[in-house]
Amino acid sequence: MAVIEANSELLRFATAGSVDDGKSTLIGRLLYDSKQVLTDQMTHVEEVSERRGDGFVNLALLTDGLRAEREQGITIDVAYRYFQTPRRKFIIADTPGHEQYTRNMVTGASTADLSLKLLDARAGVVEQSKRHAYIASLLRIPHVVVCVNKMDLVDWDQGVYERIVGEFSDFAAPLGIENLTFIPISALEGDNVVDRSTHTPWYTGPSLLDHLEGVEITRGLDHADARFPVQWVIQPSAARAPDYRGYAGRVAGGALAPGDEVVVLPSGRRTRVAAIDSLEGELDTAFAPMSVTVRLEDDVDVSRGDMICGAGDPPTAVRELTADVCWMAEAPLHAGARYAVKHTTRTARAVVDEVMSKVDIHTLESGEAEQLALNDIGRVRLRTSAPLVADPYARNRTTGSFILIDEATNDTVGAGMVLDAA
Amino acid sequence: MDTSTQPTLTHLRALEAEAIHVFREVAAELERPVLLFSGGKDSIVLLRLAEKAFRPGGFPFPVMHVDTGHNFPEVIEFRDRRVAELGERMIVASVQESIDKGRAVEEKGPRASRNRLQTVTLLDAITEHGFDAAFGGARRDEERARAKERIFSFRDDFGQWDPKAQRPELWSLYNGRIRRGEHVRVFPLSNWTELDVWQYIDEEGLEVPSIYFAHDREVFERDGMLYATSPYMELIDGETPFNASVRYRTVGDMSCTGGVRSGAATLSEVVAEIAVTRITERGETRADDRVTEAAMEDRKREGYF
């Protein structure tokens, strides 16, 4: 086994596919072929395969988590898997494919650098593949990889593959996905998963694993300008460190350095960064997604929920915003409803002024709507009880996102992406 | 900044940044958190991350150890020393006391373990101190049921976990709202693997209890695992103690934690061994997970760590 470097990069990807497209098999295969499956896990899989009468070692069982799922034989919730190669560590958010689980797909996609979709070569592009691609684009995942699976069942026919690539590319074109890649595979037999297959001489691209190891991890626009939501004020007892006042948080965009001019929002006070502290001492710079502690030159009033921003192009503090919302609760969202909104480190109350439109999940077209039901995605106008310091989601996935919380049940009921803050 | 020259973090530093963020969110949004410290490698990493999150301030929560009374003495010695060095408060919740008070009943027979009883002591301590959040060192790579657990994992009045009623966890926006009597288990190391933990310990130069390194010990073999002979373990017919060079991959109760044969005497030798290991940590050394296929899931539902 290759030596694993402590300094490899981290790539998070989300998987999606309709039931039976072979997602569990593919993930099992990636883990197995990259030698992440350990003896006792494999023994377990062999035992269960035999008990179920699968007739072969069912790698899909490797990724099968909870009891209820094992009983039903389907994946029902987001599960996280890990594997590592000498170049990268991977976190997989494995999301189930059923129609009613749009919320899980959105959850998995929210932190992903890459989205991996599976299609069954025999079925081609189905309605659900379109929905997956739409969600990947809505959540601004920079890379989308489409694996055309079960190529062994269509005799490795290049024509079948090309038709699927063409059809998928056509409908995905208007979605504006930054980097769309196709790979013909057999998850069951491992073709083009880790190693290039001899069955596809007509395919010149990389294997799936080569692609995953090679794609650029774009933090992209997140680096445009400094964004530092304050999580916690460090003000130690006199015995530990008298007169110390530092603002602890995680850089959400851009970079900060001592001497930088900053503006604290929503107050609008300007000052400079005096120092950036870490347990190891002062740092020359802090960039996304580092967790650090910032000290400011002037004694301005800063607390949790405030955002320290680069003075160059700060966001605006707003109390009204337009956003795309994925609805995750049984009780629908409608105009007039009130929720708690959590945005960066700030929580406020929000009232829905208007449901502007809803996306028809079948045609992906927007139409008028009165409300958003479970798993609907639509556009709403919100008014908040306190100003939010927000960027458009298209510019920054951290400062442009929020969740809605039902204050009666404490449930997270909506995932929001800011379109326009004004 | 030009995006083509953007700096990136190594995977360990990215995981570290995520965990520090989680610590600070909990401190800010919950009223009475506690950090569960076992003296094991995962909780040692938690302590370091808490330092990174809150220094030069003190921790905004105490540290708590659920002591089965059957711990390795090396681990207890290490625990006391480490907490004293940090100058933080520690609470020891004792399983022995739960037994003495009649809250828990000692298991009988040669396979008896206090592992399961810890749940009672833990839940009682959470109630007694009014804790609403407990940081734990669990990782999703440990076990299949954990793979679906959220970073913020909710427990009802009875400490139970309901895998079907988990809140969606989006971006890095955690919803820590709870009702009276409920609490949330928080797992900042959710996305770490065993190897990540060891590499981090190595990079940070953290001290770990000596039992993690190969040492000579009197052991006996049961179910393919090597257990330390101790006053807490009865031998079954046919089991004979012998000496072997072993190290431990976890530091649970002596009655359910087995060692592995190893010659790895330094951190880098341990890391090298882990990197090529073919058996998962729990499968190899924790008898408590081997009972049934869904053993961990069942215990988690009851309120286990």
Ligand SMILES: Nc1nc2c(ncn2[C@@H]2O[C@H](COP(=O)(O)OP(=O)(O)O)[C@@H](O)[C@H]2O)c(=O)[nH]1
């Ligand atoms: N012939 C063939 N069968 C496959 C392939 N990938 C998956 N399958 C089979 O398709 C079925 C569904 O696979 P599974 O991984 O459980 O699908 P999931 O529902 O997407 O997780 C199983 O019977 C697999 O063995 C493939 O590449 N070729």
